[in-house]
Amino acid sequence: MNNLMVSVVVPIYKVEKYIHRCINSLINQSYKQLEIILVNDGSPDNCGEIVDEYARKDERIKALHKQNGGLSDARNYGMKYVTGGYTIFVDSDDWLEEKMIEELVRCSHELKADLVQSAFYYSYEDALLFDNRNYSITSDPLIMNNKEAMLELVKNEKVKNFAWGKLYKTEMIKDLSFKKGVLFEDVFWAHKVIKRVNKLVLIQKPLYHYFQRSDSIVSTYSLRNLDMIEGLKERLQFIEMHYPELLNESYKQLLKSHLIHYNLLLVNRKKDKRGEKRREIRRYIEDHDTHFQQAVKTDEELKKQLTLFLTHPFIHLLFLGWKKGLRLMKFSPIPKGLEVVDVRSSKEDVIND
Template identity: 65%
Template structure:
């Protein structure tokens, strides 16, 4: 039986020696003290194992698990098996928390009888913080989502992100839903399974989570494994068609966006896509689902244009995007609304 009021904070750890102190210290120093801090050393080859052992000796709330490397999903699953709290939080080991985050999430969960509470977050760089305020602002009051509005926000990737972190979950809601092992973007495969169970989802507009942005370029580090995100969206789409039919078009739209992005990334990394195999699969999917995709983007002119060009020839869309980028650079086109830098 989960211990009432206790929060189990699960931190998978792998090759983050440079960041681990900042992360763990931000959890230890929370104003909410009824914590169980589960540090899962996922076979890290650096000094992380020794560092977390030292933490365990200095704080009785800390529980360390050492295991063979199995990836982020496997580490989280091990942590969930050991969790004894009424609530669970996931924190990635290069991120960190505002000291009041857990206290505010717990109090709001109890007060509103919420299954999940999510806070806003910062995109944290070495020299600046950015926030996405396109869909809400920090001054807004909290927002309560019912199941259908929650699924819409999850599918459209606006107010509710697929990230497992940044949210407080009631343990009973998620304890029997493991993360899929062996995939990248595991949160895509997991989040919709959780959200379908939710009656009350609470959004806090204030940012309390710092999502660290490493300097590695996705172009430089790209591999075909990144295509797992498209597979996850397609798996979710099958579920959406059966359970939330009214969101089918919204789901198709997100798949199209991701297909276009990854086609271009594969083009930039042609040596990693021998014979263009993965590009051909994306092209085939868009061709085979063209009528559905056209319907899905009929309210969004920019995507209509990209779909038309891609359907005629994928390289035409690449040329169009390059031209648009150049026009924005010389300020003949306005930049799209995006992230806003905040004062620290």
């Protein structure tokens, strides 16, 4: 294994519109010791031909083709061909800043980090947004030990559950497969990685572009989205076994996810016609009320939401609607959100840059 080589694994499926931008950002990286593994996951469009063409032009590129098996299966397949000392995952509709890999590798060497994550942009077709609630572009990198990194992962604020945007030592993840057949596969995987990390470094400068497609979660919502809850439940068991001091924080995140998905199921009642999934969520919250009450003891807002939901879910929904109305009428302060760092004049700018 070449310790200086960075292997970039890119699962590809139905992204013909975006794939050039992604691959071009990889081959134009300032760090040249790359092994770019493009996994065509049975894409029905022209992605297969596109990756073959790139492989013919750049010897660093491996174009792999397999039957469609989903994102997890494609990542697992790509990992079989990794020979670099480091691994990075990139989603095929996203792209990197030119010096991203160089900066992550340098940071790993200088600070002897097992894992390096950079901040990122939420990249829309007409705007570029940065999360200044959790990152500060001008600040030094944050250095975390194992317990600090796991806490931040559970909170999902600074350290994200996403597999992408991070530089991993390959030996640390080589035997950790992604769970197949689920959405939000990273939630089932990330905590197992962090368990092996002695030092995590967070570069607060945004170096990764996380592309936001125009379809909203409400319009594309399906029962498969409930895999998020199952992933958090699985992680909860892991936390209980290895990090019991983080149990309350883990229950908080699980409660938030239950409340969000209950309301999404209400909005999409046709996808849960008999209300079975809503009853399942309500029953779980009621059955674990003691744990949730303990978890939200110091969070007044979430405590209030839990009380209202247990009284009746519709009261909780009315409360959220009322709060949103107050914000729109400016009677209530608008929560601090994402900073707009660039506004694009046309959709073509983001597709072709």
